[in-house]
Amino acid sequence: MPETATGGLAELVQDWEPPTVRTSRRVDSWPAAAFADLVDAEPPALEDGAPLPPMWHWFLLLPHPRTSEIGEDGHPADGPFLPPIPGRRRMFAGGRLQQHGSIPFGSELHSASAVTSVTPKSGRSGEMLFVTVRTELTVDGGTDVVAVEEQDIVYRSEPEGAERRAVARPDAGEPDPGGEWRLRMPTDSVLLSRFSALTYNGHRIHHDHPYTTTVEGYPDLVIHGPLLALLALELPRRHAPRDRVSGFEYRLSRPAFLPSPVVATGDRQGDEATIAVAAEGVRSSLTATVRFA
Ligand SMILES: C/C(=C\C(=O)SCCNC(=O)CCNC(=O)[C@H](O)C(C)(C)COP(=O)(O)OP(=O)(O)OC[C@H]1O[C@@H](n2cnc3c(N)ncnc32)[C@H](O)[C@@H]1OP(=O)(O)O)C(=O)O
Secondary structure, eight states: OOEEOOSHHHHHTTTOOOOOEEEEEEOOSHHHHHHHHHTTOOOOOOSTTSBOOTTGGGGTSOOOOOGGGBOTTSSBSSOTTSOOOTTEEEEEEEEEEEEOSOOBTTSEEEEEEEEEEEEEEEETTEEEEEEEEEEEEEETTOSSOOEEEEEEEEEEEOOTTSOOOOOOOOOSOOOOOOOSEEEEEOOOHHHHHHHHHHTTOOOGGGTOHHIIIIISOOSSOBOOHHHHHHHHHHHHHHHSTTSOEEEEEEEEOSOOBTTSOEEEEEEEETTEEEEEEEETTSOOSEEEEEEEO
């Protein structure tokens, strides 16, 4: 049983024993080329042996549940890392990456993922459960861990009949944060659908407007947390291409909604860079630190 605090939602998950899940996949260049095109960027070197950019393993280690296993929200109704709580509402809350070595195109990538903490918290949006999933990555059957990734996923419970919360669009008028590095990306439902396809993510809040607004209470389609994190990492990829990223920490503090463009800004201080990603004109959705080796 992972480390668990006490509380209302904690009782529902006290007997939950998520397993360790292992997967393997060849590091194919197609999803990398497709993501570079999605964000209107030059692809990295794609030949066998060239390194996969940090976090781009997100396009490779994708579960593919059967259609009959998909629940109301577009995620699987059940799964190894989904806590057994009724009316589950899921959001990506943040994560960390330590990159020790290279993941070469053409290699065989192996992952071992397990839940390492389940933490109930109470916030402005009510009671929440933070679930952290830790993934160790190795390549070609070796024992050296080339990267360790942790994802924090936040869950709320809104069973049938529960009072539906409405999430307001954040106030506009926030000044542009400036920053030595900058990227601006227009967004629309086509961009989100293509990113959902690339990550095999069926969650309706990214593509189904009536569901997003009436069932989950958001003012518009929600931009994927992983897309915001990858846009943050586009800044060092584009502005410091010769420096190897060895660490990345990010936190998603508020959702970013369509139809606003997304702006990523960053400043480098020696071996670190601080990055913020926001829907244009509102407070940051994602704040991050990148570390260089
Ligand atoms: C893919 C995919 C899904 C998605 O992509 S969903 C879209 C991306 N994710 C988001 O947009 C989430 C944005 N964040 C939020 O909406 C809010 O931060 C959140 C998670 C609802 C919490 O907001 P609250 O206002 O309720 O929380 P408080 O600020 O009052 O804080 C209460 C305690 O919680 C801790 N906390 C808050 N946010 C985070 C976070 N992101 N990570 C870790 N911890 C967080 C905060 O520190 C407080 O803790 P204390 O110990 O001090 O009580 C897909 O499904 O696959």
